[in-house]
Amino acid sequence: MLRYIFQRFIGMIVVMFLVVTIVFIIVRVTPGDPAAVMLGPEATAADIAQLRTALGLDRSILVQYVYFIGQLLQGDLGRSIFLDQPVLTALAQRAEPTFFLTIFSILIASVIAIPIGVYAAYRRGSIFDQAATALAMLAASIPSFWLGLILMQVFAVRFGIFPVSGYGGPDTTLGERLYHLVLPAFALGIVSSALIMRFTRASMLDVLGDDYIRTARAKGVVERSVVLKHAFKNALIPIITVVGLTAAVLISGAVVTETVFGLPGVGNLVVSAVLRRDYPVIQGALLIIAGLYVLINFAIDMLYLVVDPRVRY
Incomplete structure (x- = not known):
């Protein structure tokens, strides 16, 4: 190890x-x-x-x-x-909005994608499986900024439930600031859920066909335990990988979404630096984002030790 x-x-x-x-x-x-x-x-x-x-x-x-x-x-x-x-x-100074936006987006994507992917694999070929696959392909083809504009128009402009843009003033509480991130987080999370769902479904399908799953069923193990304890646990390696890579992509891919929603995050700073030709900021942002990519990949490799005992030995 x-x-x-x-x-x-x-x-x-x-x-x-x-x-x-x-x-x-x-x-x-x-x-x-x-x-x-x-x-x-x-x-x-x-x-x-x-x-x-x-x-x-x-x-x-x-x-x-x-x-x-x-x-x-x-x-x-x-x-x-x-x-x-x-x-x-x-x-x-601009890391807070980007950090919380990435965390919320990946949580939303995981909560949506992983259960749907597991159940779609379990009900392979059913109407639910076909509908989930079609919706995943649709979500993958939708630009996050376009979805963000639609969510903004419906939930901010028409119904007034969420703020249109911004991150609150200097005296705004953390709760109010996070409230501003609901729409952009859903815009990124829904789009990102497509890839996670497809990987979850594919990984579960590979595991559900293995011999030890048939053996567990033959022994009379409860079906829920077969799916969640035996199959899902052994399908976690690809799922963890794609979730981690999605989080890394969201860190660098939130540039357009932050610009659409007027969030003072790292993405907005990079856009301004590019327009102003502020090379030190562009260079620093590239290094930080690349470093986060590498650290996330390292963290994923460490999670393999926890999830799969075969890696430890």
Whole structure:
């Protein structure tokens, strides 16, 4: 087991090193002078030269890379040009909406998809199974921003049940802020549930046909116990994988949804940074999101140890 954990940890470090290197190269090979792009067409040559010196762009690529790695090891992601504050601070200030939106969305997707997927596999070929598969395909083809606009029109504009947009003011309580996330969370959760449901159904179908399931039924084990205790437990590996990957995708995929609902999250910050050519913020956001991807994958690998004893041995 320790060898398994060590291998996964080393793999995580290697992947993060590659991600850091790729992000560094992408930003440096962008067409044009990054300093000139950030300052705009009205900038003077002196202003551009000053910014290039401040960003270290006047040094060699190797020196820039070593300096970049050193900054990362110190937790320094650079300084935003337009916000005039450290990138890490800017991202931390906008992390709360994105964090809660991701958590609520994955909970909604799991609550919808996993029970439906399990029952659809158990009733394979039935009307329920066919209807669930059709609805999953429909949900997978719906853009989250379009569904968000529909939910906004119905539940916010017409019935006035939920806020149209925003995240509340500075003095707003946490409960009221979370209330603003109901519609965007459902918009993301419903779309994400399609993939989870299909993986759950496929994984359950593979397990329900195994010999030990037939043996359990032959011994007279209660059908509910056969499905939930024997089959579902052994089908968890693919389900955990797809839920974890969906959570990682939601972190980076909430950009459009946050923009539609006017949420001051990381996605909205990235959109603003792209429009302003604020390269330090874009670079920092890429590194944070990639790091979260790697950490979620590592957490999934650790959950395998809990779910499947075969991994431990």
